[in-house]
Amino acid sequence: MAEIGSFALLLALALSVYTFLAGIVALVFQKQxxxxxxxxxxxxxxxxxxxDVGSGSSWAALLRRGSERIGETARRAGIxxxxxxxxxxxxLVLCAFRDDFTIAYIFHHSNRDLPAPYxxxxxxxxxxxxxLFWSLLLAAYGFVLxxxxxxxxxxxxxxxxxxAGVQIFFLLLVNFAANPFGxxxxxxxxxxxxxxxxxxxxxxxxxxxxxxxxxxxxTVPFAFALGALIMKYxxxxxxxxxxRWTMVTWAFLTCGVFLGAHWAxxxxxxxxxWGWDPVENASLMPWLTGTAFLxxxxxxxxxxxxxxxxxxxxFATFWLAILGTFLTRSGIISSVHAFAQSSIGSWxxxxxxxxxxxxxxxxxxxxxxxxxxxxxxxxxxxESSFLFNNLxxxxxxxxxxxxxxxxxxxxxxxxxxxxxxxxxxNRVAIPVALLLLILTAVGPLLAWxxxxxxxxxxxxxxxxxxxxxIAMFLMITPQRWGSPFGLxxxxxxSYFYSLMAIGLSVLVTLTVASEFYRGGRVISKHTGQGMxxxxxxxxxxxxxxxxxxxxxxxVVVVIIGFAGAAFNQDKEQEMANGxxxxxxxxxxxxxxxxxxxxPNYASEWxxxxxxxxxxxxxxxxxxxxxxxxxxxxxxxxxxxxxxxxDLYLVFEGLNQDNGHPIxxxxxxxxxxxxxxxxxxxxxxxxxxxxxxxxxxxxxxxPARLEHVQTSPVATGD
Amino acid sequence: MSIRLHLFxxxxxxxxxxxxxxxxxxxxxxxxxxxxxxxxxxxxxxQMMCICGCxxxxxxxxxxxxxxxxxxxxxxxxxxTRGDSDSLVExxxxxxxxxxxxxxxxxxxxxxxxxxxxxxxxxxxxGIVIVIVRSWKNRxxxxxxxxxxxxxxxxxxxxxxxxGKETDL
Numbered sequence: 110m111a112e113i114g115s116f117a118l119l120l121a122l123a124l125s126v127y128t129f130l131a132g133i134v135a136l137v138f139q140k141q142x143x144x145x146x147x148x149x150x151x152x153x154x155x156x157x158x159x160x161d162v163g164s165g166s167s168w169a170a171l172l173r174r175g176s177e178r179i180g181e182t183a184r185r186a187g188i189x190x191x192x193x194x195x196x197x198x199x200x201l202v203l204c205a206f207r208d209d210f211t212i213a214y215i216f217h218h219s220n221r222d223l224p225a226p227y228x229x230x231x232x233x234x235x236x237x238x239x240x241l242f243w244s245l246l247l248a249a250y251g252f253v254l255x256x257x258x259x260x261x262x263x264x265x266x267x268x269x270x271x272x273a274g275v276q277i278f279f280l281l282l283v284n285f286a287a288n289p290f291g292x293x294x295x296x297x298x299x300x301x302x303x304x305x306x307x308x309x310x311x312x313x314x315x316x317x318x319x320x321x322x323x324x325x326x327x328t329v330p331f332a333f334a335l336g337a338l339i340m341k342y343x344x345x346x347x348x349x350x351x352x353r354w355t356m357v358t359w360a361f362l363t364c365g366v367f368l369g370a371h372w373a374x375x376x377x378x379x380x381x382x383w384g385w386d387p388v389e390n391a392s393l394m395p396w397l398t399g400t401a402f403l404x405x406x407x408x409x410x411x412x413x414x415x416x417x418x419x420x421x422x423x424f425a426t427f428w429l430a431i432l433g434t435f436l437t438r439s440g441i442i443s444s445v446h447a448f449a450q451s452s453i454g455s456w457x458x459x460x461x462x463x464x465x466x467x468x469x470x471x472x473x474x475x476x477x478x479x480x481x482x483x484x485x486x487x488x489x490x491x492e493s494s495f496l497f498n499n500l501x502x503x504x505x506x507x508x509x510x511x512x513x514x515x516x517x518x519x520x521x522x523x524x525x526x527x528x529x530x531x532x533x534x535n536r537v538a539i540p541v542a543l544l545l546l547i548l549t550a551v552g553p554l555l556a557w558x559x560x561x562x563x564x565x566x567x568x569x570x571x572x573x574x575x576x577x578x579i580a581m582f583l584m585i586t587p588q589r590w591g592s593p594f595g596l597x598x599x600x601x602x603s604y605f606y607s608l609m610a611i612g613l614s615v616l617v618t619l620t621v622a623s624e625f626y627r628g629g630r631v632i633s634k635h636t637g638q639g640m641x642x643x644x645x646x647x648x649x650x651x652x653x654x655x656x657x658x659x660x661x662x663x664v665v666v667v668i669i670g671f672a673g674a675a676f677n678q679d680k681e682q683e684m685a686n687g688x689x690x691x692x693x694x695x696x697x698x699x700x701x702x703x704x705x706x707x708p709n710y711a712s713e714w715x716x717x718x719x720x721x722x723x724x725x726x727x728x729x730x731x732x733x734x735x736x737x738x739x740x741x742x743x744x745x746x747x748x749x750x751x752x753x754x755d756l757y758l759v760f761e762g763l764n765q766d767n768g769h770p771i772x773x774x775x776x777x778x779x780x781x782x783x784x785x786x787x788x789x790x791x792x793x794x795x796x797x798x799x800x801x802x803x804x805x806x807x808x809x810x811p812a813r814l815e816h817v818q819t820s821p822v823a824t825g826d
Numbered sequence: 827m828s829i830r831l832h833l834f835x836x837x838x839x840x841x842x843x844x845x846x847x848x849x850x851x852x853x854x855x856x857x858x859x860x861x862x863x864x865x866x867x868x869x870x871x872x873q874m875m876c877i878c879g880c881x882x883x884x885x886x887x888x889x890x891x892x893x894x895x896x897x898x899x900x901x902x903x904x905x906x907t908r909g910d911s912d913s914l915v916e917x918x919x920x921x922x923x924x925x926x927x928x929x930x931x932x933x934x935x936x937x938x939x940x941x942x943x944x945x946x947x948x949x950x951x952x953g954i955v956i957v958i959v960r961s962w963k964n965r966x967x968x969x970x971x972x973x974x975x976x977x978x979x980x981x982x983x984x985x986x987x988x989x990g991k992e993t994d995l
Contacts, residue, residue: 379886386881484962493959500951508944515931515940523936525925528875531883533930537944679885744888759888773888 114200114290121193122280128187132270135180184255191252198245205231213293220303220738222708226314233317237289244279246325267336278460286453303738310376316368323362324430329354331427341478359399360794366392367787378744378759380775385534390513391433394506398426401502416479424468487559494552501545508538546613550620572619580612592676592778603675610672614665621658649802656797663789673779681773693776696720702770710734715770731760754778867906877923
């Protein structure tokens with residue numbers, strides 16, 4: 110089996126190299142014979158006419174036909190690459206299911222008693238497999254792209270070449286630096302070392318694929334952007350083509366980032382979901398630039414502005430995704446996630462350098478093509494809000510990058526390392542994030558080109574009054590009501606941030622609601638429908654805009670969830686039978702503790718009755734497992750989630766003297782809002798992907814003015 | 827005396843009175859809750875790292891039998907109970923465990939750059955955006971050859987399409 114896998118990977122590499130080289134040859138010859146339909150009088154067209162007249166049109170036609178055929182073989186080779194990489198991935202998964210411990214990768218990441226879903230997940234559980242998985246996803250994206258080439262054959266051919274270039278890098282890695290089909294040296298072992306216990310959790314089966322779909326997916330808009338730059342593609346069509354790719358990719362990355370947070374929360378047992386670890390940061394950075402790109406690309410689409418900026422943003426997103434992998438694999442920055450360190454870091458460093466040089470070369474060569482079609486007319490406009498929005502997103506990304514690299518910089522400058530953890534990001538990133546939240550509230554209500562101050566006042570008065578009223582209410586209410594009430598900003602800086610975050614979230618929510626309401630009201634007046642039906646129709650007419658608002662609403666729900674962290678409490682206690690632990694309004698009584706044995710692991714667990722207000726409301730069972738194959742322990746916290754707060758119990762271990770379990774209880778307010786917010790974000794993204802309803806029939810303006818009072822409703826995306 | 831009276835009269839202006847009251851409130855409330863050993867222990871403990879290699883915040887280190895965190899917590903509790911100032915506690919920990927024991931860079935020496943640079947970038951970025959927008963905004967408007975003329979027919983349709991594209995109405 111290993112031989113089949115290795116052969117498939119070599120074949121895939123050969124096919125990719127052919128796709129790349131033949132693609133370039135075809136494009137070079139096509140460029141020489143290409144007559145752009147839109148620019149009949151251009152230099153290229155004149156050159157072709159001269160060529161046709163001078164050398165005979167049959168020669169030019171022959172060259173064109175030949176290059177088209179080469180291009181077609183390159184496209185087919187690209188499609189076949191997917192088949193070859195898919196075969197390699199299937200072979201690796203089959204080897205995991207067959208417990209083929211002759212293969213070193215399977216020996217190190219699986220064992221006989223590993224449940225089937227985790228055996229499947231072996232594909233991305235270690236370095237070699239995850240690189241193969243990365244190649245597979247890239248090949249799959251390339252497969253779809255090459256099948257859909259008829260949308261715009263030339264642009265797709267350029268994008269295909271760029272994708273093939275990236276694909277070659279990953280296939281070189283899995284063939285020569287991190288081969289997943291390497292044979293285990295020495296005598297055959299009866300069982301494998303098993304999967305890392307921390308990865309034996311249902312979400313780990315889907316978290317890496319989602320994250321990789323996001324990381325790899327950003328290669329597609331980058332490939333189109335670079336292709337469009339190289340060929341000086343006229344207009345913004347490439348953005349229309351990649352819009353859905355970018356949104357889907359962004360949704361995958363969002364999903365991956367938050368699944369990772371949920372995994373950390375549910376498995377690591379420290380009661381938190383984000384530790385600002387370099388690897389976590391690595392996933393956040395492309396998300397931030399990708400989000401900036403999703404916003405600024407609208408300016409290019411609608412106003413032909415920020416073309417150069419968008420080019421850099423899409424490149425930065427792709428580059429940061431690769432940088433994230435470099436951080437994980439190279440061990441250059443210490444991280445709790447750096448479980449897959451190796452020498453392949455230098456491969457990534459070279460690839461990062463080469464991709465940077467290639468991009469910069471074509472950018473400066475063709476940047477005259479990216480001149481802006483319009484200029485900004487006012488500071489108070491949708492355009493400038495996008496500019497500031499982009500500035501803040503990029504600044505947040507810079508802050509995270511800076512914080513991630515600062516220990517290394519400090520070591521170089523001062524000779525000693527420092528730690529850059531949560532407290533640093535809380536001081537630096539939170540103020541910037543709050544500014545971004547203000548823009549999220551303000552931006553959608555600004556009109557393109559210019560907004561009058563009167564209109565701003567009209568649109569913001571009630572949302573601002575509402576937000577201030579709610580913030581004041583949260584500030585003056587008694588703290589005994591529980592979170593988020595009794596937020597006294599003067600008591601602690603974290604309370605101040607929480608109050609600001611919740612207040613601004615309310616402001617965003619009210620501005621979003623007012624947008625739906627005002628738009629719905631106009632349709633309702635036109636059609637006589639009810640308000641809800643009108644708002645549904647409104648959303649259907651411009652799914653991208655209103656889907657975007659729903660995404661914004663989801664973001665503020667997530668932010669409210671983050672704001673709850675200011676009220677976190679925890680308590681640790683040894684608990685014999687009948688012992689009590691009180692945290693917040695909960696009382697826990699230990700009913701029993703025992704141990705258990707399963708084929709894959711042995712476990713110790715406690716049975717705790719949960720009381721609130723004198724009534725038993727639940728029984729919880731935090732567990733600690735000992736995985737036999739890997740000889741490692743792992744905690745399985747028991748979490749009781751409500752909208753108000755999470756009661757989070759961890760079985761930390763046994764007191765060695767008396768055998769009593771040690772329980773750590775966390776009370777984490779509003780955490781469920783985070784997961785709820787992510788669902789709303791994904792729902793909004795899906796809605797934004799739905800095609801718009803057909804535009805209503807245009808009514809002559811004078812007739813319409815007679816019956817309807819117009820209102821400034823829609824201001825664009 | 828006259829100067830004092832003058833200043834006093836200034837403070838009697840309603841806006842200054844409000845500012846004075848706000849300052850007073852902030853000063854009073856800022857001192858509330860300070861010095862409570864439990865909250866200080868929690869606050870300082872969340873600014874330190876466990877040094878066992880788990881890379882977790884000291885008070886969040888969650889493995890039983892950790893060779894470091896129990897001892898470090900006891901030391902911290904002892905220092906807080908003694909009434910040592912925050913900086914003294916931090917210095918003691920840094921001397922004993924090295925600078926990586928602090929969960930964030932200090933605000934001294936080169937470490938300050940860690941905090942300053944993002945905000946410098948923020949202000950610089952804002953400045954650049956404002957300058958760009960203003961320079962674009964202040965461009966002279968080109969004169970229209972032949973003056974204004976009514977727009978009709980296909981030209982009107984083109985403008986209508988452009989408006990639709992730009993506003994999605």
